Amino acid sequence: MSDLLITNLAEVATPIGSSPRRGNDQGAIQRYANAAVLCRDGHIAFVGSESELGERFGELAEVSRLDGRRGTLIPGFVDAHTHLPWAGSREHEFAQRLAGATYQEISAAGGGILSTVRSTRAAAEDDLVKQVLVRMDRMLDLGTTTAEAKSGYGLNLDDELKQLRAIRRAGESHPVDLKATLLAAHETPPEYRNQRERYLDIICQDIVPRVAEEKLAGFSDVFCEHGVFSADESRRVLAAGKRHGLLPRLHADEFVDSGGAELAAELGALSADHLIAISETGIEALSRSGVTAVLLPGTSFFLMKHTYAPARRLIDAGVAVALATDCNPGSSHTESMPMVVVLAVFELGLSVEEALTAATLNSACSLGLGDEIGSIEPGKRADLVLLDVPNALHLAYHYGINPVSAVVKNGQVVRRERTPCMPGSPSNDSGRRQPPERHNSG
Numbered sequence: 258m259s260d261l262l263i264t265n266l267a268e269v270a271t272p273i274g275s276s277p278r279r280g281n282d283q284g285a286i287q288r289y290a291n292a293a294v295l296c297r298d299g300h301i302a303f304v305g306s307e308s309e310l311g312e313r314f315g316e317l318a319e320v321s322r323l324d325g326r327r328g329t330l331i332p333g334f335v336d337a338h339t340h341l342p343w344a345g346s347r348e349h350e351f352a353q354r355l356a357g358a359t360y361q362e363i364s365a366a367g368g369g370i371l372s373t374v375r376s377t378r379a380a381a382e383d384d385l386v387k388q389v390l391v392r393m394d395r396m397l398d399l400g401t402t403t404a405e406a407k408s409g410y411g412l413n414l415d416d417e418l419k420q421l422r423a424i425r426r427a428g429e430s431h432p433v434d435l436k437a438t439l440l441a442a443h444e445t446p447p448e449y450r451n452q453r454e455r456y457l458d459i460i461c462q463d464i465v466p467r468v469a470e471e472k473l474a475g476f477s478d479v480f481c482e483h484g485v486f487s488a489d490e491s492r493r494v495l496a497a498g499k500r501h502g503l504l505p506r507l508h509a510d511e512f513v514d515s516g517g518a519e520l521a522a523e524l525g526a527l528s529a530d531h532l533i534a535i536s537e538t539g540i541e542a543l544s545r546s547g548v549t550a551v552l553l554p555g556t557s558f559f560l561m562k563h564t565y566a567p568a569r570r571l572i573d574a575g576v577a578v579a580l581a582t583d584c585n586p587g588s589s590h591t592e593s594m595p596m597v598v599v600l601a602v603f604e605l606g607l608s609v610e611e612a613l614t615a616a617t618l619n620s621a622c623s624l625g626l627g628d629e630i631g632s633i634e635p636g637k638r639a640d641l642v643l644l645d646v647p648n649a650l651h652l653a654y655h656y657g658i659n660p661v662s663a664v665v666k667n668g669q670v671v672r673r674e675r676t677p678c679m680p681g682s683p684s685n686d687s688g689r690r691q692p693p694e695r696h697n698s699g
Contacts, residue, residue, distance in 0.1 A: 277577030333402025338581035345376025409440030
């Protein structure tokens with residue numbers, strides 16, 4: 258694996274550490290002006306001023322170089338909540354919402370999640386792999402280097418396994434690392450509409466053990482919501498997952514206060530996600546437990562709810578806040594973490610620095626990866642994004658564009674658009690390729 262030297266940077270902006278940043282620390286960003294970063298063996302060997310680099314390492318004449326062209330280098334985005342493996346489309350539901358229908362009304366009429374379940378069940382595994390790879394290409398173009406990906410559009414043993422296998426296969430052939438989550442408890446399938454307990458038995462006794470046996474996922478998740486799965490039902494599913502080594506995550510309190518945040522705290526979940534309707538009791542429970550709040554402002558935006566998760570109250574209470582796209586065909590059809598950062602600043606009330614931490618280090622920690630990625634520090638994996646902007650404030654200041662000019666994964670340039678490299682650097686092609694090191698899903 259060749260070394261890579263990134264020079265001529267106006268700024269490096271990064272959170273620091275391997276644990277989630279909370280409270281005032283969430284906005285504490287380390288900045289290096291006129292900076293350089295040296296990558297060796299897929300990891301960061303140096304970050305600091307170009308003058309210090311020369312003093313410590315000499316000329317490095319044989320090292321491949323990437324010219325930062327006075328841009329800004331940040332850690333690769335970590336998208337901690339997605340639903341990547343799906344088939345079909347739901348733009349007709351989007352039109353219904355524009356005409357005044359609610360998400361719940363559409364679901365009650367047979368649309369929503371169950372519409373995507375029908376399409377995904379009908380799709381071959383190879384087709385799902387192709388769809389996931391297309392979405393991963395878009396994610397990479399927009400600076401995402403690691404993402405969580407859930408099943409949940411199969412709702413039976415064979416089709417949940419099919420989704421998770423598609424995640425694994427796609428992750429093995431693409432620079433973006435995928436971490437898989439079993440979400441069989443996303444909805445009750447139509448064939449068990451009047452036998453909810455039987456479906457819960459199938460999840461706990463059949464699906465969870467098989468997923469664990471095949472090592473297809475590292476996490477389990479439940480849609481804990483009024484009209485979907487109650488807190489008691491969610492507890493049962495997540496407890497079954499824990500018995501088989503699947504760490505709990507939780508869709509919680511999206512539409513109403515369902516007690517999901519309190520359940521996440523009780524179980525020591527890695528994350529509680531959505532939280533638009535979280536109560537003060539739920540905020541206090543997350544604060545005491547150390548559970549990360551993964552907020553999904555794209556969902557409120559796409560559903561035109563005009564109500565967002567109380568990010569400021571969560572941060573002020575000492576809860577670590579992370580960000581994610583919730584990429585899915587019905588309630589947040591986007592792969593763009595830069596767009597999520599913009600929404601976090603303008604709708605959640607985060608500073609740019611808090612949003613940067615939320616989209617990198619805190620998201621990494623919510624996947625158990627804080628020791629490996631999420632910040633630009635010696636020893637961590639060299640997952641980096643070069644922005645064609647003079648400083649990190651432009652992530653929100655200049656909105657509606659893709660600010661990404663290059664992406665580095667494991668110390669190798671895997672995507673480049675506007676930024677030319679200096680002589681001796683890697684070739685100027687872009688797109689999907691196998692990175693030197695693979696980290697399998699789950």
